[in-house]
Amino acid sequence: MSVCYVILVQRRDGMLKLKLTNVGSSTGIVLPKEALARLKVVKGDSVFLTESVDGFRITPYDPEFEEQMSLARKFMRDRRDALRELSK
Helix, strand or coil, X not given: CCCCCEEEEEECCEEEEEEEEEECCEEEXXXXXXXXXXXXXXXXXXXXXXXXXXXXXXXXXXXXXXXXXXHXXXXXXXXXXXXXXXXX
């Protein structure tokens, strides 16, 4: 049985329709140049598919890294005085 997926990516004036295609024994998405430009990615870059309230989202930002950075910022804010002393 053949399964076809279609992913819709929101843009300001509507949606971009992305079709999945076979890439060897895997499945891949072909992103049009417009989508690559808006995501600021090029061939070879990684993108992340994350689930959101209204479906899925493709982003060039690693959500795990962002979470780690948020924790680091909170730690640095909470320990600002100690870090300032250590830097002297």
